Amino acid sequence: MDLKHLCMKLNDEHVIPVLGLGTSESEEVPKSKAEEATKLAIDAGFRHIDSAYVYKNEEEVGRAIRSKIADGVVKREDIFYTSKLWITFLRPDLVRPALEKSLKKLQLHYVDLYLIHLPIALKPGEEILPKDEHGKLMFDTVDLCATWEALEKCKDAGLAKSIGVSNFNHRQIEMILNKPGLKYKPVCNQVECHPYLNQSKLLDFCKSKDIVLVAYSALGSNQDKDWVDQSIPVLLDDPVLSALAKKHKRTPALIALRYQLQRGVVVLVKSYNEKRIKENMQVFEFQLTSEDMKVLDGLNQNARYNPVIFAADHPDYPYSEEY
Template identity: 45%
Template sequence: MNSKQQTMRLSDGHFIPVLGFGTYVPKGVPKTKVTEATKIAIDTGFRHIDSAFMYQNEEEIGLAIQSKIAEGTVKREDIFYTTKLWCTFHRPELVQLCLEQSLKKLQFDYVDLYLIHFPVSLKPGKNYLPTDENGQYIFDTVDLCAIWKAMERCKDAGLTKSVGMSNFNRRQLVMILNMPGLKYKPVCNQIFDFQLSLEDMKVIDGLNKNVRYMSFTIFKGQPGFPFSDED
């Protein structure tokens, strides 16, 4: 894979490899496997590593990347690293803290892309999926525009080169683009809820891997839930 030739220009002028290595793993998979898999991905030619604070494996990813840097396989600037702001850090004063925690685990000075993981806000705290006594998720109310302004400050601080969003619907995206005082446009909207063709779905179903297709319905009912809109 010649990753240098397989990039696209973002709206802020930075370039992102078009093929990324996703690092989410199901529960039960040893974290050592994440380090091993990331090393293999880099050796194979991947230069875009896509992760998130919520995956809780950035320390292991960092070990893999730092190992490859130390042996001379890559330089830090060769790696395009994406991380994401989790829902319990949506309050503006917590947005940079979430990124700083990721940077500490990674042993990085900056990331290449920082995304708002999901437009649903959850109660801040040590529990990243807070629930009440009835097992219902405890939501928080935070203005998406206020979150975006905090994301812009992370870019200004040099902690991330680019800022964007994930799983936003059209209405939410337009709201950010039209917000007063917008300084940086989101460079992307990374979408996980998608639909493949019937032919592709038959191929996936035929893999017989006993997997479940997710659409984050656990957050349905919260005002920020993006998939209630038709578009």
């Protein structure tokens, strides 16, 4: 399979593989699982690996990547690795040290993509979710345009090949794009996106600005209750997905992934199961019809599995707008 055809060009001339392995997992899952899954994914043909400081698994993911390079399975330049700047490090002077901390854990010289994880800031420090004596989150006031300038410097220093954002709405992206003296546009916006939340307005907006939409939770989500809304039905049990899976002799997961690719969305899929990891590569082996796509569009209900419940008290809550 020619992997060059499975990539999308970014606005800075780098390319991103359209299918990636997501590695976020609940605290109960051993971090060693991320290492195993990354190795299995690379063996299966995945070249795009997505992680973040807050996932606490960059050491393991980095070890998996380096072992596959050492084995001669891939070269470093074959792998597209994404990390994310956690929201306790959004002050400009903390950005480069945070990236360097991730690189040290990974034992890599650069990341291919570095994202601002969320457009809200928490008080700086080592605590992931810093809270006061009453158990309330301690927010910080940060100018995201200044944070973006610090990311631009990381790109100039060669520590990140490309830079982008995550969980931003169109208004927050516009703020970066309209920043005086902007040197680099965000190459992408990584957001929750699946048939129950198809993000069509945000996708159209991003396309109009030459920004790639990257979908996480593309198969829905079953993560821990602190982060995930448990009231939304299980996406992969949806009868429409099941009917299309039967029609194409594929799994409902493959239908959900193929849907994103045909919309021009880069899609992340998370699995620690060897059979499913291999199966997910079959997304390139079939096509949905325009009628199938219309039917899937009809499933949209703007339902978020990941509303980042902890951030709901923030005055500029990033999910208060539809897109």
